[in-house]
Amino acid sequence: xxxxxxxxxxxxxxxxxxxxxxxxxxxxxxxxxxxxxxxxxxxxxxxxxxxxxxxxxxxxxxxxxxxxxxxxxxxxxxxxxxxxxxxxxxxxxxxxxxxxxxxxxxxxxxxxxxxxxxxxxxxxxxxxxxxxxxxxxxxxxxxxxxxxxxxxxxxxxxxxxxxxxxxxxxxxxxxxxxxxxxxxxxxxxxxxxxxxxxxxxxxxxxxxxxxxxxxxxxxxxxxxxxxxxxxxxxxxxxxxxxxxxxxxxxxxxxxxxxxxxxxxxxxxxxxxxxxxxxxxxxxxxxxxxxxxxxxxxxxxxxxxxxxxxxxxxxxxxxxxxxxxxxxxxxxxxxxxxxxxxxxxxxxxxxxxxxxxxxxxxxxxxxxxxxxxxxxx
Numbered sequence: 001x002x003x004x005x006x007x008x009x010x011x012x013x014x015x016x017x018x019x020x021x022x023x024x025x026x027x028x029x030x031x032x033x034x035x036x037x038x039x040x041x042x043x044x045x046x047x048x049x050x051x052x053x054x055x056x057x058x059x060x061x062x063x064x065x066x067x068x069x070x071x072x073x074x075x076x077x078x079x080x081x082x083x084x085x086x087x088x089x090x091x092x093x094x095x096x097x098x099x100x101x102x103x104x105x106x107x108x109x110x111x112x113x114x115x116x117x118x119x120x121x122x123x124x125x126x127x128x129x130x131x132x133x134x135x136x137x138x139x140x141x142x143x144x145x146x147x148x149x150x151x152x153x154x155x156x157x158x159x160x161x162x163x164x165x166x167x168x169x170x171x172x173x174x175x176x177x178x179x180x181x182x183x184x185x186x187x188x189x190x191x192x193x194x195x196x197x198x199x200x201x202x203x204x205x206x207x208x209x210x211x212x213x214x215x216x217x218x219x220x221x222x223x224x225x226x227x228x229x230x231x232x233x234x235x236x237x238x239x240x241x242x243x244x245x246x247x248x249x250x251x252x253x254x255x256x257x258x259x260x261x262x263x264x265x266x267x268x269x270x271x272x273x274x275x276x277x278x279x280x281x282x283x284x285x286x287x288x289x290x291x292x293x294x295x296x297x298x299x300x301x302x303x304x305x306x307x308x309x310x311x312x313x314x315x316x317x318x319x320x321x322x323x324x325x326x327x328x329x330x331x332x333x334x335x336x337x338x339x340x341x342x343x344x345x346x347x348x349x350x351x352x353x354x355x356x357x358x359x360x361x362x363x364x365x366x367x368x369x370x371x372x373x374x375x376x
Contacts (some may be wrong), residue, residue: 005073008055016069020060027056038124063190071163075187107129120147120252127256129226131263135295135320141257143221147243150210157214162205167196174200215244224256229271229321229328232260265293270327274320276336279303284337294318294331309337 003319009016012026030052032038039045058064058076067075125144149155158164168174170193179188190349192198206212224236235257242252266273279290292315299315312334319329343351 006051008059008068010369011051011055012059014059023056023059023165027052027060031056032122035121035124061190063188067187067189103257117249118246119249120245122252122255123242124255124257126259127224127226128259129230130261131268132295133226134230134232134258134260135228137230137321138226140224140226141221142224143219144254145217145219146241146254147215148215148218149244150207150214152209153207153214155214156203157199157207157210157212158202158203159205159207162203165202165204167193167200167202169193169195170200172200176200215246222254226258227323228326229323230258230260231268231320231323233256234258234323266295266331268320271306271320271327272320273329273331275331277333278336278338279307279338280339285310291335292331295320303335307335307337309335311335 009018012030014022014026018026031049033155034045034049034052036042036046036049058068064076071315087154123144123146125142127140127142129138129140150157153160156164167174170176174193175190175198176193177188177190179186181187193200196202203212207214210216220241222238223240226236230236235255238254238256240251244251246320266275268274273295276292277290277292279288282288283290283303284307285305287303287307289300289302292301294315295318299318301313301315303313312332315331315333317328318331319326340347
């Protein structure tokens with residue numbers, strides 16, 4: 001019911017005095033955000049998508065917006081008088097025809113003129129990479145569905161050689177004006193002509209390939225170059241590879257979201273890589289040259305004597321490449337000193353003598369931090 005509806009300006013996140021450009025920009029952003037293709041099976045996202053389309057169908061039309069500004073939702077509520085079908089708002093979602101496949105691709109519906117220029121919708125998909133592929137970069141074939149202009153009829157919707165006439169219902173305008181009586185008086189609204197679907201043309205012999213729509217859904221395969229260093233969640237945008245526009249509108253984009261599977265050893269933070277390396281007790285005490293694994297092999301690193309568990313060291317230039325600058329980050333590793341287990345008698349004797357030679361068996365007693373507590 002009307003009283004449960006959110007304010008249309010609030011739905012789009014614009015001020016009441018927003019101009020047409022701001023309203024359109026807000027609509028396109030939200031429509032992409034909640035598009036069903038990006039949220040399959042998500043009922044909440046579907047409801048948001050319908051709500052956004054309903055708000056836009058009113059605020060993008062000058063007459064409907066004026067009526068809404070004056071009377072609110074009551075201007076389009078059939079229960080306030082008149083027939084629900086006359087205004088186009090009794091359908092439940094601002095006159096948006098979700099049964100028409102092209103309305104979801106081209107953002108049609110309500111009182112907007114389909115004969116006007118309309119840009120095509122973006123197409124979104126997701127690809128998965130291994131950590132090694134993200135490090136080195138990779139070429140990947142991606143397959144996706146997009147709406148294209150029908151090759152058989154060139155987008156006219158008519159069989160080749162057949163005549164296209166002006167629609168006798170809307171006389172080529174693509175819209176029709178309807179009137180209905182409400183408690184607030186006679187209301188007039190402009191809607192898409194159902195006879196010609198807003199094209200303004202009458203097609204006697206529709207194209208068999210596209211069934212008169214002028215557009216077809218095709219599966220396309222592209223080879224995509226994924227740059228080295230791409231991070232989990234980043235997107236690649238291929239301009240003009242989305243759904244075709246109508247009436248001179250530009251095609252949408254192909255949006256490829258990259259998901260990178262975790263590495264079994266390295267953790268990525270920005271362009272730096274982090275890992276933990278175990279070292280022997282004697283190497284930590286005496287210092288040693290150890291082998292450090294990297295994404296391209298091994299490198300040697302000198303550990304100083306007296307190294308403690310948790311100490312971090314940096315190997316410059318052994319992190320992930322940067323997509324923008326191609327500069328590589330660093331590899332930062334922490335050491336985990338492994339205390340020997342299962343010592344035999346001779347080994348225990350040696351360690352005991354070592355402890356005695358240090359003067360005190362408990363190294364904690366040598367820590368200034370603990371001295372004041374141990375005196376108590």
